[in-house]
Ligand code: SF4
């Protein structure tokens with residue numbers, strides 16, 4: 001896998017195409033695994049997309065008593081194995097970003113796996129392939145670094161000026177796995 | 181315990197030693213001090229020992245994982261607590277019936293999958309029970325007179341039955357019945373694996389398909405043995421028996437290390453109603469951020485202990501664990517810190533204050549009582 005996911009939250013226009021795309025994915029049972037939420041509904045209608053960070057050392061897997069959350073060799077954190085998950089919901093509480101979802105009917109957890117079947121062949125995940133405003137992108141590592149550099153120059157965050165020391169704190173996050 | 185543990189290389193080797201000793205002893209009792217060993221079953225016996233050692237090693241290492249350990253520790257503590265006995269037993273019975281015997285949650289994933297899994301699971305468990313019973317000599321059948329069979333369990337004579345009675349038929353046909361269940365279930369599972377394109381993307385041949393094929397091999401060769409001695413007059417029986425034995429040996433040796441290992445860990449599902457959420461979808465703990473119910477105290481305590489045991493420091497500046505926030509609040513925390521807009525996390529979301537106290541908020545709504553009072557107070561002056 002040579003590409004990374006790149007999120008720019010404030011580009012989100014709240015169309016929820018990414019969620020629709022996620023629902024379409026085979027094996028997802030028409031349930032989306034990503035989120036589009038309001039930053040502060042009382043203030044404005046700004047939304048942000050949210051999906052799994054594919055942590056290097058995933059807390060969700062570490063709190064799973066059944067060892068149901070597997071990590072691929074590329075580092076993608078997969079949805080719970082259906083045969084092992086005992087439905088305790090520990091993962092939903094362990095994850096620092098509130099990502100795993102739980103299905104009470106079928107008694108199992110399901111989470112974003114970055115469309116592993118696609119991304120392992122360097123095909124963009126469903127959400128990134130439909131996002132009309134490029135809030136979610138699946139791009140080369142170099143391109144991502146370029147974008148981040150440009151953002152530090154543009155100083156997009158109102159009222160705060162990044163300095164040489166902390167400028168990286170002012171750029172959107174990228175995540176996912178890459179081998180370079 | 182820890183003293184004893186030091187005499188061994190590891191926990192796993194200690195428990196394996198215990199298991200092997202117990203098995204050996206039971207075999208010794210069951211076979212009348214090895215006087216009526218069935219040497220035809222030798223291959224089965226050796227592989228059964230490997231099966232049990234494998235299961236023990238795997239279970240031990242699984243129990244040593246911090247997360248599993250935490251859950252089991254709490255389960256044991258709860259089992260010992262007098263006050264919780266009622267809840268414990270309710271949890272155990274409910275899990276046993278719903279989750280293990282009826283496997284309701286799989287039926288909810290689809291009727292086809294439910295039927296398929298139920299047939300395979302119970303076919304497998306039934307066959308395993310009969311196989312172990314026979315190979316370790318835990319039970320055998322004795323003809324006491326011309327019309328009565330007797331079942332001997334661990335050398336103790338028990339049930340008596342007529343050789344052509346229903347009970348006897350059930351016992352003698354036991355393996356055939358479980359094999360037929362397996363055959364139907366396996367045919368369904370393999371059809372699903374071939375037909376369903378979604379599954380093909382993620383399935384792994386050695387992980388998802390191999391257990392099905394090895395089970396199919398065991399079932400078919402086993403059933404063919406019956407066909408051979410019932411219909412074909414024992415045609416090729418010794419050869420077939422050998423082939424069947426080989427397939428069973430492979431199956432038993434594979435069992436603890438592959439997909440089928442989910443069978444011995446499934447009973448842990450009972451710790452969910454016992455330790456955590458008693459009734460599904462009813463929460464009792466509130467989120468620090470939004471005050472909504474999202475979990476229960478025991479579970480969050482366990483999650484924090486598990487994270488702590490593995491050196492995760494998932495706390496915010498206020499010193500609160502992220503696990504104390506509901507998932508939605510945690511997602512928001514991530515976004516806000518990413519956008520460099522740290523928010524006072526402990527406060528409930530409130531509307532932005534747009535009422536300056538001078539302009540009426542519209543639609544003729546009254547102002548707060550205090551506004552009029554102060555106005556009246558002013559008039560008096
Ligand atoms: S819900 Fe399933 S995947 Fe999540 S921690 Fe529990 S057993 Fe593991």
Ligand code: SF4
Pocket residue numbers: 051052053054055058059060061077094095096097098099100111
């Ligand atoms: S679910 Fe949460 S903890 Fe697990 S990999 Fe994704 S972001 Fe990390």
